[in-house]
Amino acid sequence: MPSIDPVDHPSFDRFVAIIAALRAPDGCPWDREQTHASIAHNMIEEAYEAVDAIERGDTAHVREELGDVLLQVVLQSQIAADSDEFDIDDVCAEVSEKMVRRHPHVFGEAQAANASEVLDLWDRVKLAERSAASTGSAGEYGESGADGASAQEGASALPASEGSVMSVSFQSSLEGLLDGVPTSFPALMQAQKISRKAASAGFEWDSLDDVWDKVREEIGELREAYAAAPKAGNGKVDANAAYETARADIQEAAVAAVEEELGDVLFSLVNVGRRMGVDAESALRATCGKFRRRWAYMESAAQVDGRSVEELAAEEREALWEEAKKNC
CATH class of the missing domain: 1.10.287.1080 (MazG-like)
Incomplete structure (x- = not known):
């Protein structure tokens, strides 16, 4: 099993301390006034900006935008900590245990030969977690230690298939399968x-x-x-x-x-x-980007003659579009 011994991250610790200071009584008035709801939209905006930077291959911008996403995570966690709900350590602990549970092929004895089987296994463990929660047996999928024991115990609750990836009998009594898909998603x-x-x-x-x-x-x-x-x-x-x-x-x-x-x-x-x-989302974004480039090409070509695309005759627009398709 790969080592998962903690590594010091002084810059992250300093960042958490900075956000805590901004929320302190003598900190920033704006930061002190924020609530979970008041800055929720920022999470979506920053995530989209990060995706845009990634798709453009702008490494420096990716680093900056990932920092902005991290800011939203830490700030939301600090708001929660100020209300004695949870803190950033709780967030990290929970997602760490989730990753151990969802990777029994790494931290346990399950087998997954390729990425497709990993995704299948991930979904099956999620469904088993949901089933355990609905029957009140959350302990089986509770916190696991660094040795991944609890993750494997949970995975073992799934009946093994003849192949390398475990399967599960899906019960009609399972409710809320789609509840985890936010309605705020596009x-x-x-x-x-x-x-x-x-x-x-x-x-x-x-x-x-x-x-x-x-x-x-x-x-x-x-x-x-x-x-x-x-x-x-x-x-x-x-x-x-x-x-x-x-x-x-x-x-x-x-x-x-x-x-x-x-x-x-x-x-x-x-x-x-x-x-x-x-991925349909990525495919459509790529098509939108392609259309933008071709439209910009048409606009630039029309401007050479001092005209806008709207001022071109239909056949001129069609000819420019075909030209743009060859060049963009």
Whole structure:
């Protein structure tokens, strides 16, 4: 088993002390006024900025943004400590024990031959933890020592499969499987998390072809819903547009059906990505970045003639777009 002896981190300790000083009675008025809720949005913003820096490959900026993310973690922990809820040591201790429990193939005797099997094992241990918590047997998944004994005991509670990764019989009595997916997540991220969790519980298509069939089915239902919905002159669904019925509730329901079916199409495509091993969030971000680069190329090309993209004729825009596709 790899050594997990603690290593001194003086810079981290100093940082924690700085945040505590800012929250002290003679510290910073702004920091003293903050609550968990008042700065919650900062956590999301800083995380996205860190992801942006990572995807741009800007190492110096990555270091800076990770520091900003760490600031949010330590500040939230200090706010909790000031209210006698928990402190940063509690946070580190809990996540440390979680990592030991979730890696019985490292700190115990379970086997995982590759990254895919590690992810399967991770999900199965999580489900076993949830099952233990729901039956009041949290002790089995309580704190584990450095030797990983408790993690292995918990893992042993899972029935072993014939392969190298343990499997678990999923009980219909398990509740709250999706409760761990924050509703504050972007919708695409929620869809990925939800579908992955459902699949880990056995709610899964037999093959990728079946998922493609589902996509085609949902696209057909979307087209049908759109055809039946009231639309304005520009083709956009509009509950207030002239329609075959004057009943507002029916028109609103028809418009809502289009939105629902579009959501079903997107959710199905997320599952295509999941079955392919492609992260839909990353894929869409990459496409957005590609579109931005191509649009910037078009703007620069148009500016050479002293015009904006909006001022170009349709055929000029199309030609520039094709040129941008070759260069960006």
